[in-house]
Amino acid sequence: MPLEPYDQVPAPHGEREERVARRVQRRWWVFSALGVIGVALLLGVVVTVRGGGLVRLDESFMAGLVDRRGPLWDGPALFFDTFGAGVVGVFVVPLVVAALLLLHRRPWGALYWVLASAVSAGVVQVLKNVLGRSRPDDILVSADFGSFPSGHTANAATIAVVLGVLLRRTWVWVLGALYVVAMLLSRTYLGAHWLTDTIGGTLVGVGVSVVLLAPFAHRVLRERGAPWIWRSPDRGSQAGVSAR
Numbered sequence: 001m002p003l004e005p006y007d008q009v010p011a012p013h014g015e016r017e018e019r020v021a022r023r024v025q026r027r028w029w030v031f032s033a034l035g036v037i038g039v040a041l042l043l044g045v046v047v048t049v050r051g052g053g054l055v056r057l058d059e060s061f062m063a064g065l066v067d068r069r070g071p072l073w074d075g076p077a078l079f080f081d082t083f084g085a086g087v088v089g090v091f092v093v094p095l096v097v098a099a100l101l102l103l104h105r106r107p108w109g110a111l112y113w114v115l116a117s118a119v120s121a122g123v124v125q126v127l128k129n130v131l132g133r134s135r136p137d138d139i140l141v142s143a144d145f146g147s148f149p150s151g152h153t154a155n156a157a158t159i160a161v162v163l164g165v166l167l168r169r170t171w172v173w174v175l176g177a178l179y180v181v182a183m184l185l186s187r188t189y190l191g192a193h194w195l196t197d198t199i200g201g202t203l204v205g206v207g208v209s210v211v212l213l214a215p216f217a218h219r220v221l222r223e224r225g226a227p228w229i230w231r232s233p234d235r236g237s238q239a240g241v242s243a244r
Contacts, residue, residue: 033210040203041127044148047196048133058194065189066138073189074140080186081141084152090121093159101166108219109166112212120158120208124151124201139191149200150193156183157205165213166220180205 047054082088094117101110128146135147160176184198193201213220 033207036203036207036210037123040149040200040207043196043200043203044127044131044133047194048131048148054196055194058196061195062136062138062188062191065185066191069189076182077186077189078141080152080183081190081192084155084183084186089152089155090117094118097163106166106220106223108216108223112216112220113162113166116158116162116209116212117155119212120154120205121151123204123208124149124154127200127204133194133197136191136194141190141192143192147193148197149204150184150187150198151201152187153180153183153193153198153201154205154208155201156180157202158209159205161206161209165209 043054047058083093094114098110098114101107101113127149128144128151131148132146133148135143157180160173160180164173164176180202184195184202187193187198188195
């Protein structure tokens with residue numbers, strides 16, 4: 001008697017994946033992520049309206065980086081400037097990654113990736129126009145209106161979190177964190193953003209990625225190819241096969 005695909009139950013490994021997905025889908029993840037975005041907004045209001053110690057920290061941090069400007073660091077900083085936004089960062093990178101995910105038969109992962117990238121960029125633009133913080137005077141690159149939050153850093157944080165969730169490898173999380181730090185330093189080095197702008201951008205990228213993960217967690221984990229047990233109705237026997 002052939003095995004019936006509709007009569008399938010998760011194997012122990014599949015059950016663990018299901019439990020993880022359910023935990024991610026609980027509301028506290030969403031509330032926590034929204035809280036992170038709220039902190040980013042509060043930070044932006046503080047540095048834009050009140051200033052104080054945070055502004056002095058921004059100025060001190062940037063002065064330290066400006067003093068170290070030179071040909072050795074200009075190249076990497078300009079590379080991150082091009083890679084992190086504009087046509088490359090907003091269109092090329094997201095579309096290439098989405099295409100790779102689709103080629104690996106992970107449509108839900110691709111949808112999660114594209115939505116997180118788009119929503120993160122949208123939130124950044126809203127905050128930029130609402131807060132209208134001035135950029136540093138000593139800027140080396142052209143930039144659009146609004147300094148807070150950093151769109152480059154928000155994009156980097158989105159990439160780090162989404163790829164970390166989809167690939168679930170320690171080295172991906174480590175490289176993602178290093179990428180965010182490198183983007184943070186490059187934006188302040190070029191004078192395009194204050195330190196608090198990049199912190200705000202990181203919070204936005206992380207918050208948006210986690211908020212959007214909640215409705216996709218179950219499907220994203222299933223796409224990872226967790227093993228399933230197929231049960232034959234007449235024999236009650238079980239055979240482990242891959243859901244893919």
